[in-house]
Amino acid sequence: MKEETGLESQLASCFSSSCKSLVFPSRPDYGKLGTKCVVKANYFLADISVSDLSHYHVDITPEVISSKTRKAIIAKLVKFHQNTELGKKLPVYDGAENLYTAGSLPFTHKEFNILLIEDDEGFGTTRERKFEVAIKFLAHVSMHQLHELLSGKKVETPQEAINAIDIVLKELASHSYVSFGSLHYSPDLKKPHKLSGGLESWSGFYQSIRPTQMGLSLNVDMASTAFIEPLPVIDIAAQILGKDVHSKPLSDADRIKIKKALKGVKVEVTYRGSFRRKYRITGLTSQPTRELSFPLGEKMNMISVIDYFQEMYGYKIMYPHLPCLQVGSQKKVNYLPMEACKIVGGQRYTKGLSEKQITSMLKVSCQRPRERENDILQTIHQNDYDCNPYAKEFGISIGNELASVEARVLPAPWLKYHETGRDKKILPQVGQWNMTNKKVVNGSKVRYWACINFSRSVKEKTASAFCQQLVQTCQSLGMEFSEEPVIPVYSARPDMVKKALKYVHSFSLNKLEGKELELVVAILPDNNGSLYGDLKKICETDLGLISQCCLTKYVFKINRQYLSNVALKINVKMGGRNTVLLDAISCRIPLVSDVPTIIFGADVSHPESGEDVCPSIAAVVASQDWPEVTKYAGLVCAQPPREEIIKDLFKCWNDPRRGIVYGGMIRELLLSFQKATGKKPCRILFYRDGVSEGQFYQVLLYELDAIRKACASLEPGYQPPVTFVVVQKRHHTRLFSDNHNDRNSMDRSGNILPGTVVDTKICHPTEFDFYLCSHAGVQGTSKPAHYHVIWDDNKFSADEIQSLTNNLCYTYARCTRSVSLVPPAYYAHLAAYRARFYMEPDVHENAKSQVTGSKVESVRPLPALKEKVKKVMFYC
Template identity: 65%
Template sequence: MPRRRKTPRELEESDRAQALVEAQNSAPAEAGETEGSAPSARSSAPGLKRTPASASGPSGSAAPSPGPVALPVPVQNADPQPAERQGHGQAHSQNVGEGGQGQCSVQPQGQGQESGQGQGSGQGRDESSSGGPPGRGRGMCGGERGSGRRGGRGRFNQGPPHSTLHQNVPGSFSPHREQYRGQNGHDYYEMQNQGYSSPMYGRPSRPFQQPIPPAPRPLPQGGRGPSYPGQAYGRGGGPPAHFSASPPSYGPGVGAVVEQFGSVVLGGVGHSSNVGQISEPHVSKYEQPSTPPPISSKQLRFPLRPDRGRIGQWCIVKANHFFAEPPDKDLHQYDVTITPEVPSRGINRAVMEQLVKLYRESHLGTRLPAYDGRKSLYTAGPLPFQSKEFEIRLLDEDDGTNQPRRERPFKVVIKFAARADLDHLRRFLLGRQADAPQEVLQVLDIVLRELPTHRYSPVGRSFYSPNLGTRQPLGDGLESWRGFYQSIRPTQMGLSLNIDMSSTAFIEPKTVMEFIGDLLNKDVTRGLSDADRMKIKKALRGVKVEVTHRGSMRRKYRISGLTNQATNELEFPVDDNGTLKSVTDYFRETYGYVIRHPSLPCLQVGNAQRPNYLPMEVCKIVEGQRYSKRLNERQITALLKVTCQRPRDREHAIMNTVHHNAYHQDPYAQEFGIRISNELAQVEARVLPAPRLKYHDTGREKECLPQVGQWNMMNKKMVNGGIVNNWACINFSRNVQENVAKSFCQELAQMCQTSGMQFTRDPVVPLQYYHPDNYDRALIHLCDDVYKKTKGKSLDLLIAILPDNNGPLYGDLKKQCETVLGVVSQCCLTKHVFKMSKQYLANVALKINVKVGGRNTVLVDALSRKIPLVSDIPTIIFGADVTHPHPGEDFSPSIAAVVASQDWPEVTKYAGLVCAQAHRQELIQDLYKEWKDPQKGLMTGGMIKELLISFWRATGQKPLRIIFYRDGVSEGQFYQVLLFELDAIRKACASLEPDYQPPVTFVVVQKRHHTRLFANNHNDNRSTDRSGNILPGTVVDSKICHPTEFDFYLCSHAGIQGTSRPAHYHVLWDENKFSADSLQSLTNNLCYTYARCTRSVSIVPPAYYAHLAAFRARFYMDPEASDTGSLTSGMGGANRSQYTGSATSRTNRVVGGNAVRPLPPLKENVKRVMFYC
């Protein structure tokens, strides 16, 4: 075949590459370095600051690093017939070997083949050669088909050895293969799960290259992704030229790659791998961000809004935001010192209230100040002094007696501190100032909270009162109070007051005896067990009570504990001589009160040094105390029923709250000149179109267009059905007879087959019943039976039938399966087994499919490569979340979870990792880790690095773009989380290759906000769904959004009951230059790919999956040790050593001064699939 003449640019690049490699091979190794490990300046840089790569760039001004040594890649069952490459277009690649150089000139035209020749001595062979002598090599690069530019237009087929490329083949369904359809509608790529290493989803493995670092290039502007000069693919999405055109067979093992990623080098050295690769040794194709990340929050500026979205059908919605006109008076801050110092905000407020009452007209110059309850006082205009001291006497509460109340003296010092800059606020609201004036916003928030704080019970930013709605019992001595949330926010329309309805749990004001009777659901006069005592102590600790045995004198106390002895056994000293008197005698002699339940313990209301004892029967709980501890399932259900309101009703309640608060009559708002509108904000919105979903071609419906956020599986088959050959069922419910369980399993197997899975009808071992207390022995015994029956094979799936009220059984079973046995499981409750509805079975089949490695559906646009900034180059999408312990669990670790997409361009499968970290630590500590190994020296790892490797193993490609969805971050943590976690992402990438820095987009996903969107006309059925909520896909990026930064509200789901809560997405970092339309459409479309149901979901699936994974990992902790931060693997008993792995060798890790024992590690086969679904 005639060879094309090189262009001047190609000749220049080839000469530069040759010179660089020759210089690299001739440079001596630096002291302390070993061959194969090039030094990285970026790994030692502090914070997020990255050093430029010009020191090792093409100029060669700095001493280059030594050339790495390529390890031989073992090949098994090498394909003697390399695949052909078809298509149009041209590409060049050049390889340099030891002692010579080789060149591969690629000229695919029509049905032409690719060939490569190598010249030189020694080991110089072309990387793309499949054979040949050392001096010359000629081979064909296989694995691509397409039309247009290389890699095809909309499709790039990448075939491993033993892969079969079909043309004009009808869509026959093969569950054990992964199939990809091209744009022409006929070509398929079928990858069989055999003949090559498949550590992740049956994909081939191949190590990252370690290319010579390039000089940095600025990131392209205009919202487009990075371009790669010399790339061998166009829109079709094939890999750049320095990537392999075809995955190899049997790359290095997982451990070798993870421990020393750069030790296996496929580019820049002339070692032949016999896998049909094309390599360019001279330059890396990674785009460097245009500016290095900041190292502190002072340097950090969140991305500005690139534009406003235009895609979708335009509409008007109402938001629960009320325009607030900013003050027209100067704001002054004063420091307040109250002595003696008291920790109670209530007492501080009472002192300041008395001060204002006495001295407002005189010393305060008629000013009405706003007080934060601690150290700061704010006024509209200056006070007539710089510093002044006041004497205040506060009377104790009236105890109902005729005796004079005790006076408590306080000294209050008020001293001028600062003057707020309102011009900064005005410029910020107009978009002329980048940073928000947080101090001014905090002052305005305090001013508007002052009057509600006096009227109601404040809890956080909410206010509650029994007069704002009907109290509803929640059970166990609790009741719900209605209230409202209030917060001042800067928006595009100016300042807005966000008001929403809320409910929370309060302790019922009843006697302690009645409370513990409701709590324990028993007659407490018959005695208490040790478990009862612990439950009472936990529920009443910190609760304020008043005594009832002294007539109208109702003195109040706070409970600190519960006595171990009964009341009739308690004695205490009554004088300095140590004379003891029993509690029963004291009450009889002093108050004439005879204890009726002397066998019950007493409440302890003093400290350990001076304890005071009160019998339970003489105490009553004071009204208005919020219950801050964990609610049980029944209480949560009851509270949800109270808070669940249809959109029309919620809007009406919000408007009533605004009118009831009467902000125009608020004396504090009038004092500071703040005016609040009485009307809901009307906001422009758009309804984004739903994406088309792809199902398997063997089904009647090959594609589906969801309607109002919903669709079903009728006449459809999963796009990639999983394989379940060996499965078993174990029954822990005594109410389910064997014949019922067998019938259920048969129906479930039939549903899985109908849905498109390859599911064996009969279990590999007979169904057996076990008592829930023996779950661990039962699981191990079952796995042993399967191992013997299948002659060494393991379970693909375990189906477990559980009692409806199974307590800790579900979590214990998941922990045993996923961290000890390495088995994915599907649990089914007894009530569903008996009902056996088709809808339930279909939903379970969806979950099973993704747990065994299948895919339920993919976006049509993903297959046709039409997703902006995802389909053009290999893109990995992360989701991350941290779940914290429930209130009252003071020492339990927080759980962090990170998931990452493992299929590109489909972005449907997500692998997940979890870790435990310090109590209430929001920053994910294990994103990147460094440690020293005695033999290997400095080692690197972490969740980001492992998931990047996992993506590469699953797809055969390195991610060239990162999109990171982070859930659970409040606005006050934005800077801290971004600085820490973006730095971890950078370090993880650099640990794989020194110059590997793909552009990152970091997006925070918020659901715990109080913005609600309502239809402009509730009677218009065209603008609402069946629940009365706004249509799924409704997006708002104006008026109520941030004045300058890149954020938007997206209601991506259809409402079921209550009022839909839109998700708030805030972009904190964007090196990929997303436009508003591209990010909003991507996020909305991904919400239709959630694996567990045929509905669009409320938050983007990566963040949703991370939340599920973190919630699952909490089951891995030992419940008895969780309060002390100790986590165990839960293994014990005989015959378990074969399943323990390395779980017993874990050591504690000190984080923030607290020892946190790592979670038991997930088994490798579990972490590769979506086990958390």
């Protein structure tokens, strides 16, 4: 049982009292550094003329879970009662419990009886259902506080008013588009693009209302997602399998593949002419149609599916070798021939896409800045918000021009390389540089290494030549790298990765007389499946090796840049450093160089949609080399699925023998920093990735408390000042050049220049946030990162946090480019992604037994990383 020490009690009391009036920091000032410029942002000025809204609670009996059905009930209620009981008001409804009107309804509480006719998707029939709808007044939603916030006054964000306006705007779009929350799609926006496997991409747009410095604004961006093609099921099955299904029976593997892709998909029957009943697929029969029969009539006489369709509908089944679709419930299953069913249009595909489908989707969604800007403007024009009846009802008007925003382009930092290179320092140009004439600032030592070739198409001679070139590249960059591997290149089958690794490891151990192998260079086949994950898990958790994987396609076309990037990765994996900021060496970085400072990055990786029984993975990294802040140690842990707060930041428990024991990721990384630098951190900067705005308070309260407790556990009274910055990439803000013909205002891809920062107009009216595009565009439209300072004991100025963040983006270890996300957050993301490979093979099967209802009873811990792996940047 956990006990609380006096130290903990004192700290907890102090922290909880300070958080009763927790308010996010106000913007201290506006940034001034950099070259001034003007950019356009995908924000449109919005105005709402009503002074207040009325909020009502909706209760539907009997209980309805489906949001779609609930909305259909309210839509029918409005249709029949708008001009009478509703006093000619046109309400909006969120599909749950909330209904809003402009002004008040003629009652405070009223009940309605609604008769809804709906499809029974299990059995292809329609049914009448009676519902009682109770509408009860809750409160007036005043716009006054929203207007105060928009005028720059420090008030609590009126989230209910913003949510109500957002619901109105969703209602505007839902009648013309297929909507999913804030995303709206239509095949009419652009012609759907065919993907493989029976899928097609639809174009759409995202919209959300946001309070900004320039006023209430509508953020609009383009979007694409996969829909299932409205084709005959037999054609979809052929596309899923990538082969003709009309002549040969399906294997069990084929059947399972089709079942996985189509389960839950709605189909309509085609064997009854214009009478098109709809069903939802629950499965696929294990037998072909010709072997299926079922009991019929009062006497329950068995009849074959083939005879039933012939006698009942005069329909002759053409492909009896194919299985039937199963629809209905487990108690009463209906069989439908695949050939007699067609996919109902407008169904979004929610399962994972294949690599081929992802590639096709990226080709469609990857728009150049000018094209994306034009599509956004065209969407605004097509939606014609001002003429919509809901917009008129609620007095909403939307501007039709992109916001023009003052921005600044921050200068790139000078980077320091080793003194023995011809180029000892470099100033990146447009976010890029190269390793020509340079040597890494700290080269690592690789004395004992081996190479395993898992690719059958790569000959031993080719693999050996590749290894020689890699060694030469590493040496030319300043690493101490042994010329020859411990044993000759070892070839192994891709399905024998564990056996091959253990053999090479033990053979090397014997040859080295106890000294351990340090690095494995693995050559992978093009289609490596789970080999990569197996390799990482075995090397990093079982054997304590660092591994560097090389894909076959590169082996045949080796170029200097590829070898250089591999060498840079090996260097940091083995404990070296590629480059450092010149200002860090010169101790000129504000609020970092003056006292020992540790920079953390943290992220949580959640399972894919539909995999909610699998754990989430949390990762935390921390700098270990003050004052350079370039080298990061990382830790990972598993936690309950969809849990955003990192539970293992700080732990305290009572051990019967040792008494109170402290642990956790923050404490371990603080101790690691102290061991590496000889100093305890005097300042903490914490970059937290992946937190949505609705989770800011919850995450800050728990994680800041954990940081402080971890510090106090090292020494009573030890409380270094903390700055907590949330980093967001999953947003829809896009910045465009003000003049697409001015090449000096863009990079080669047509995107805004790296270093472009915005902290005015489209940012929060009072809080401390900014958008930073720290990278050069490669393809598509660059997405700036959004940084939001939600706690700041260190009192950063805007210029200090913006320039520090931008400069850190040039220290990313895997390439010679500035990156789009501040490296500690980027590294945490990579570490969390990497840790998914460490999960035991049967974790998915066993996960279901760990879940009771919505409560997760236990989460299997990840295999522990070997100590020497923890100390280096293994996740790079």
